[in-house]
Amino acid sequence: MNEKNMIDEERHYSQVIEEESVCTAENIVYEKPSVLLDTPMHYCPGCGHGVAHRLIAEVIEELGIQNETIGVAPVGCSVFAYNYLDIDMTEAAHGRASAVATGIKRVFPDKYVFSYQGDGDLAAIGTGETIHTCNRGENILVVFINNGIYGMTGGQMAPTTLPGMKSTTSPFGRDTQTMGAPIKMTELIANLPGTYYVTRQAVNTPVNVRKAKKAIMNGFKYQTLKKGLSFVEIVSNCPSNWKMTPRDANKWMEDNMFPFYPLGDIKTPNKEN
Amino acid sequence: MKELRLMKGNEALAEAAIRCGCDAYFGYPITPQSEVLEYLSNEAEKRTGMVVLQAESEVASINMVYGAAGTGKKVMTSSSSPGMSLMQEGISYIACAELPCLLVNVMRGGPGLGTIQPSQGDYFQTVKGGGHGDYKLIVLAPSTVQELVDFVDESFKLAFKYKNPVMILSDGALGQMMEKVELPEQKERENIEYDWATTGKPKNKDRRVITSLHIEPDKMEEINIHLQKKYKTIEENELRYEKIMCDDADYIITAFGLVARIATKAAEMAREKGIKVGVIRPITLFPFPTKVISEAANNIQGILDVEMNAGQMVEDVKIAVAGKVPVEFYGRMGGVVPTPDEILEALEKKLVGELA
Ligand code: SF4
Secondary structure (H helix, E strand, C coil), X not given: CCHHHHHHHHHXXXXXXXXXXXXXXXXXXXXXXXXXXXXXXXXXCCCCHXXXXXXXXXXXXXXXXXXXXXXXXXXXXXXXXXXXXXXXXXXXXXCCHHHHHHHHHHHCCCCEEEEEEEHHHHHHHXXXXXXXXXXXCCCCEEEEEECCEECCCCCEECCCCCCCCCECCECCCCCHHHHCCCCCHHHHHHCCCCEEEEEEEECCCHHHHHHHHXXXXXXXXXXXXXXXXXXXXXXXXXXXXXXXXXXXXXXXXXXXXXXXXXXXXXXXXXXXX | CCEXXXXXXXXXXXXXXXXXXXCEEEECCCCCCHHHHHHHHHHHHHHHCCEEEECCCHHHHHHHHHHHHCCCCCEEEEECHHHHHHHHHHHHHHHHHCCCEEEEEEEECCCCCCCCCECCCCHHHHHCCCCCCCCCCXXXXXXXXXXXXXXXXXXXXXXXXXXXXXXXXXXXXXXXXXXXXXXXXXXXCCCCCCCCCCCCCCCCCCCCEECCCCCCHHHHHHHHHHHHHHHHHHHHHCCCEEEECCCCCCEEEECCCHHHHHHHHHHHHHHHCCCCEEEEEECEEECCCHHHHHHHHHHCCEEEEEECCCCCHHHHHHHHHCCCCCEEEXXXXXXXXXXXXXXXXXXXXXXXXXXX
8 A cells, every 4th residue: 555545544544533422422432441551562463461461450440459569570571560550560570470469468467569570480489489479478479470481581492382382492382301390380380288269260251261360360369368469370472483364373382282271260269270 | 755675686686676666577586586487477467567577597598689679668578697698699680670578687707607696797698798799788787786677767758769679787796696776666667669669560561570570681781880870879868977086096996796895995004094095986878988087097107907807808908008007817717706905906916016
């Protein structure tokens, strides 16, 4: 399309919008949550991080806890999470987000505290912190984004990379004999008495988005009960480093990640393990 | 009313932390400083509601400190050499994010797992920035159990004044020995809301972000320039040192911490033999009394630097002296504490004899 055509088309649409006047307050059914800032996100097209951020923002807004929430950002693709959420946030060292969150929660036990971490952060370099924070039953929410790869550093093997899955450091596919099998961190920490609510979700379809939002909502709400840690894994994608289009990446995730990391609640207040 | 007690260094330090209204301690057991965690576990919560948490590692404890310090609370940790090595990454983050907190290193002999006996082998690590990047801690080196106590409140004041981590550099002997101490009165725990602290975004105000990440080089350089300026101000305002018998001295011993006390004894013994010896004891290791030592070097024959390591502070002494007089070194390593006799002998052999 040449420039003239583009301008014409734009004019056409703006006229249509004006004529029909659909953009009225009564007609708004969906808008940016107030807790989400206007900063353009740096995430790749089709990446799950943006949706997960939005859900956190929606939940904080709906619960009306923007002034009582402190978030902890990790190292990895979501290192800049604090640029998108309009809440107080601390940026942790690689793997230490749950320890940082512990420090905050211990001095402010009545505030809402959450960490947002990827698989390398939470299940490799930060395994010790993750397990012990869960085991102490810190009354926080941990949001765990699992896309089976290191995004920020450019596609290296993660602790959750599937068997046979290729990455820049497992170029012939993950060989479980020499590289170990993927860690199912969520099942692992569900065994610890300190965890109160453990679930695995995804944000690939509208239905799943709604379920994931409910899980995040629970994770915030349960903090007031002071009964232990809420852990919400979100199985996600990485179109860029999986080297797929967003559509193919979601398909691949459904066909390969979901069978290995089945979605659903693992531990709920009513259903113990 | 004065309260005098006979106390072990580590326990006196812990008691001082409770009394100065410290809000939280995060730590991990390691000899020879475990009494700090033990004493606080026993006393702190029931007396002031102070948070005391045994972390799963020193790596976790320093990051808990980072999180809690970010909320503007008075937060501390303590450890001993190998544990302090593990904390260096976190300390670098805290220094860059400009958070106030108190760190205590009860030094033991290294390298490696080393020994549990006293040492001063972490001078470089502490003063030159043991973690990555250009940052500095304010470093206080107590030489008595009383100073261990007094420096706790002092450190928190400095930490909040400059939004900078402060290190009390103690050692295994100071931590374990018992001395008479005068304890301060119990202060109320404060509940100050700092505008930089992450306590939940205030209504109608900007959110607070604590980070050490500035991906644009220009911005990161700006942060560095700001830090360096702050360190300059600290150098100008916060120098503390002690000069003992220096007025008429021909020779000076430089030493910090416990060793300065032993050196003072050696200086007294030298004076009985007619050798006029004084002692300069840096109390702050950063800022360092460079000018004080430089000026002292104008009127003396030479300096003997004594440390419980292979010669670390001596480099800063040499920079201060800038070749004006000979600077010799005497040190014991691996957990061995030098005696006054040894120091006097070293002084006579290395300086007095040589220069006579
Ligand atoms: S690299 Fe992967 S995880 Fe990171 S933003 Fe891009 S798609 Fe998302």
